[in-house]
Amino acid sequence: MKTVDYFQWIIKAVAAQKRRTLLTIFGFSTGIAAVILLNSVGESLRQYILQEFTQFGTHIIAITPGKTETLGISGILNTVRPLTLEDAQSLARLPAAKQVVPVVMGTAQVKWGKRGRYTDVAGVTAPALEAWKLEIAKGKFLPYDNIQKPRTFAVLGSLVKQELFGNARAIGNKIHIGGQSFRVTGVLKSKGEFMGVDLDDMVYIPAAKGLQLFNRESLMEIDIFYSPEITTATFQKQVKSLLIQRHNMQDFTLITQDDMLKTLDKILRFVKYAAAGLGAISLLVGTVGIVTILTITVTERTHEVGLLRAIGFAPHQIRSLFLGEAVLLAINSGIIGYLIAMSLLFVAKLLLPGIPVGFNLWVLLLALAVSILIGIIAGWRPASQAAKLEPVIALRAE
Amino acid sequence: MTLRDLWRFSWHALIRHRLRSFMLLLAVTIGVSSVLLLTSIGEGARRFIHQEFASLGSRMMIVLPGRKETTGGSPPIYGTSPRDLTLEDAQALRTIPTITAVAPIIAGTATVSNQSLSREVIILGTNADMFKVRDMHLEKGKMLPQNSQDKATPVCILGAKLAAELFSKNNPIGQRVRIGEYRYRVIGLLQQRGESLGIDLRDMAIIPVRSAEMLFNSPALFRILLQLKQIGSEAYTTRRILQIIAQRHEGEDDITVISQDSVLGAFNKILLAVTASIGGIAAISLFVAGILIMNVSYISVSQRRQEIGLLKSLGASAREIHKIFLVESLLLVTLGSMLGIIFSYALVAIVRYSLTSVPIAIPWWSTLSATLTALIVGLVFSWLPSAKAAAVDPILALKE
Numbered sequence: 001m002k003t004v005d006y007f008q009w010i011i012k013a014v015a016a017q018k019r020r021t022l023l024t025i026f027g028f029s030t031g032i033a034a035v036i037l038l039n040s041v042g043e044s045l046r047q048y049i050l051q052e053f054t055q056f057g058t059h060i061i062a063i064t065p066g067k068t069e070t071l072g073i074s075g076i077l078n079t080v081r082p083l084t085l086e087d088a089q090s091l092a093r094l095p096a097a098k099q100v101v102p103v104v105m106g107t108a109q110v111k112w113g114k115r116g117r118y119t120d121v122a123g124v125t126a127p128a129l130e131a132w133k134l135e136i137a138k139g140k141f142l143p144y145d146n147i148q149k150p151r152t153f154a155v156l157g158s159l160v161k162q163e164l165f166g167n168a169r170a171i172g173n174k175i176h177i178g179g180q181s182f183r184v185t186g187v188l189k190s191k192g193e194f195m196g197v198d199l200d201d202m203v204y205i206p207a208a209k210g211l212q213l214f215n216r217e218s219l220m221e222i223d224i225f226y227s228p229e230i231t232t233a234t235f236q237k238q239v240k241s242l243l244i245q246r247h248n249m250q251d252f253t254l255i256t257q258d259d260m261l262k263t264l265d266k267i268l269r270f271v272k273y274a275a276a277g278l279g280a281i282s283l284l285v286g287t288v289g290i291v292t293i294l295t296i297t298v299t300e301r302t303h304e305v306g307l308l309r310a311i312g313f314a315p316h317q318i319r320s321l322f323l324g325e326a327v328l329l330a331i332n333s334g335i336i337g338y339l340i341a342m343s344l345l346f347v348a349k350l351l352l353p354g355i356p357v358g359f360n361l362w363v364l365l366l367a368l369a370v371s372i373l374i375g376i377i378a379g380w381r382p383a384s385q386a387a388k389l390e391p392v393i394a395l396r397a398e
Numbered sequence: 399m400t401l402r403d404l405w406r407f408s409w410h411a412l413i414r415h416r417l418r419s420f421m422l423l424l425a426v427t428i429g430v431s432s433v434l435l436l437t438s439i440g441e442g443a444r445r446f447i448h449q450e451f452a453s454l455g456s457r458m459m460i461v462l463p464g465r466k467e468t469t470g471g472s473p474p475i476y477g478t479s480p481r482d483l484t485l486e487d488a489q490a491l492r493t494i495p496t497i498t499a500v501a502p503i504i505a506g507t508a509t510v511s512n513q514s515l516s517r518e519v520i521i522l523g524t525n526a527d528m529f530k531v532r533d534m535h536l537e538k539g540k541m542l543p544q545n546s547q548d549k550a551t552p553v554c555i556l557g558a559k560l561a562a563e564l565f566s567k568n569n570p571i572g573q574r575v576r577i578g579e580y581r582y583r584v585i586g587l588l589q590q591r592g593e594s595l596g597i598d599l600r601d602m603a604i605i606p607v608r609s610a611e612m613l614f615n616s617p618a619l620f621r622i623l624l625q626l627k628q629i630g631s632e633a634y635t636t637r638r639i640l641q642i643i644a645q646r647h648e649g650e651d652d653i654t655v656i657s658q659d660s661v662l663g664a665f666n667k668i669l670l671a672v673t674a675s676i677g678g679i680a681a682i683s684l685f686v687a688g689i690l691i692m693n694v695s696y697i698s699v700s701q702r703r704q705e706i707g708l709l710k711s712l713g714a715s716a717r718e719i720h721k722i723f724l725v726e727s728l729l730l731v732t733l734g735s736m737l738g739i740i741f742s743y744a745l746v747a748i749v750r751y752s753l754t755s756v757p758i759a760i761p762w763w764s765t766l767s768a769t770l771t772a773l774i775v776g777l778v779f780s781w782l783p784s785a786k787a788a789a790v791d792p793i794l795a796l797k798e
Contacts, residue, residue: 023696030682030685081508118464118466178479215482215616215618278676281682281683282683282686289693292693295418
């Protein structure tokens with residue numbers, strides 16, 4: 001049998017039963033589409049979260065006081081080994097450090113005249129503007145004052161400004177934060193949420209004032225943004241030795257963005273594969289479908305198989321004919337499943353433009369490869385059954 | 399044709415095509431089982447969290463310093479605010495009649511050392527009420543002194559892991575350890591209970607709250623844990639707490655009160671949503687099974703044209719033929735669902751039996767909805783093929 005004849009044969013066989021073929025393909029392609037779709041949803045989620053995390057760059061080291069890591073809350077707890085503004089100052093003198101932001105956070109009531117609002121207060125320094133990619137809507141951010149003795153300036157998040165001042169002018173006014181008086185020097189543009197914290201519902205004041213306000217000795221965190229020209233390991237070593245020199249021991253915890261991203265990436269990849277795995281259940285049912293339909297087909301065409309054998313077809317040729325049908329069904333399903341998934345993703349992209357949706361040629365190739373494999377597996381048993389038929393008995397069947 | 403005849407007729411039809419029926423059963427069983435098994439994992443997670451909370455002691459409420467205007471967002475976890483929540487505030491809460499225990503907490507990290515061995519751990523400054531509220535117990539030794547909130551007694555209770563690290567196999571009770579700048583006498587050992595909502599109870603030290611005030615040189619409480627006399631008084635108690643604190647804080651109720659209910663409720667909502675969507679994704683496989691049912695029904699209808707023709711010429715109406723084929727699919731789907739349910743419940747029972755710490759269970763709503771979905775899928779997808787069977791012309795069919 002010539003290859004051309006072979007292909008013609010299986011295409012005709014598959015096309016002869018239109019409704020059956022269509023339904024089989026529809027069922028299996030639903031499975032393929034489910035896997036592709038869930039996988040891309042997982043991938044989009046992964047990219048979205050990684051984007052959120054890398055929006056401040058990837059060359060960041062965070063230092064928290066205390067050596068124990070407990071769900072990252074160590075900065076919030078009291079400590080007998082404080083991390084101080086002096087530490088931040090000396091870290092800033094490292095040649096590779098671009099920006100150093102000491103952080104102390106808390107909640108306090110912010111008052112202007114009769115209006116008050118309980119809100120988050122962040123004690124930071126001037127470099128936070130650039131480092132945290134904050135944007136000024138009006139006025140100026142905190143100035144580069146003496147870190148130890150800054151002026152009592154405050155910068156308002158957009159929501160706080162709106163709530164306290166409405167449409168009135170905020171800059172230049174005196175507000176009270178926890179009883180202390182601050183002068184508003186700037187208002188930030190809306191920034192949205194980061195990890196569940198509403199950055200617009202926040203007031204930024206100098207770190208030294210923050211420590212005073214919350215009556216703390218220790219910063220909660222020092223964020224160091226370093227130059228990409230130095231490797232993380234080297235810089236980490238420099239930071240470590242500098243702080244150990246200052247504290248005489250390692251009583252702090254370093255978290256590099258790299259480490260965090262790696263852990264996060266691992267988790268997110270797992271979620272992605274788990275999602276695709278859920279979709280694979282439908283694929284399994286689709287496979288059962290192909291097996292069922294092929295088995296029925298083989299029984300129906302027993303007579304035809306007998307005829308083929310009688311005119312000299314070998315069993316393996318019979319098998320490859322039926323396997324060919326299975327693979328043809330599977331390949332078509334793979335393509336249609338890919339198209340279904342892609343059109344749904346396209347609709348999703350139109351509805352939610354902000355979400356990264358990947359269109360990947362590899363996914364198509366992988367979908368096809370998986371389909372062919374499943375086609376062979378699903379077709380094997382029915383095709384072997386056909387090949388095993390005794391020609392004489394098969395011919396007699398009607 | 400009576401219902402009984404209908405069932406028997408369908409049953410014979412299924413038996414006749416053994417392989418085909420088996421494959422359809424398999425498809426439905428896979429679909430139903432995947433929904434049940436996957437939701438059972440989600441339900442297991444939910445139950446696990448319930449257990450964890452229950453082990454914290456029910457009837458617990460938490461008071462945090464600081465407050466945020468936007469409700470529903472994350473609570474002010476920093477626990478820092480200009481006006482400290484103090485021990486005196488905690489004492490004042492004892493006057494509320496619905497509260498039985500008040501455990502103020504000052505938390506921090508410090509190095510605990512015994513001669514040359516040292517370890518940096520979390521130090522909790524609190525009182526004996528803490529043990530009541532959080533359902534913690536001592537392995538051996540004595541409880542914190544009753545006057546923990548008044549007097550800075552230099553004593554401590556160690557977690558099991560910390561004690562093992564510092565004293566290896568020696569009995570630590572009665573020994574002295576250094577925590578930060580001060581020396582404390584070990585009076586007790588905590589019972590091993592492992593992790594409790596993220597804080598490793600084995601690797602920590604507990605000291606009287608006044609001593610912690612000295613150690614960390616700050617009167618600011620990190621949290622106050624409260625235990626209610628009975629469940630149901632959360633709203634009243636919250637109101638009273640806010641009143642009392644406002645009185646003490648110059649009219650400002652600058653605290654946040656969280657009840658265990660609300661935290662649990664939030665967890666419940668999230669996990670329920672996740673479980674339901676996982677179940678929904680698994681239900682796609684039921685849809686695929688439905689398509690298969692449709693396909694096979696069509697084939698079966700075209701193979702049984704003669705039989706249908708015969709039935710019709712014997713007087714069966716189109717509606718009856720329609721019903722026969724629908725019942726056949728429904729019978730199949732029902733069997734498949736039952737198999738799926740039996741398989742899943744058995745598997746879950748085995749997992750529960752062998753891993754007693756995993757409270758995995760199939761929620762009733764997923765059993766119900768999976769079965770219903772399967773039945774609806776069976777009905778919908780066999781409707782068209784059955785209609786085709788009903789429309790068969792008996793004369794033409796018999797002539798074939």
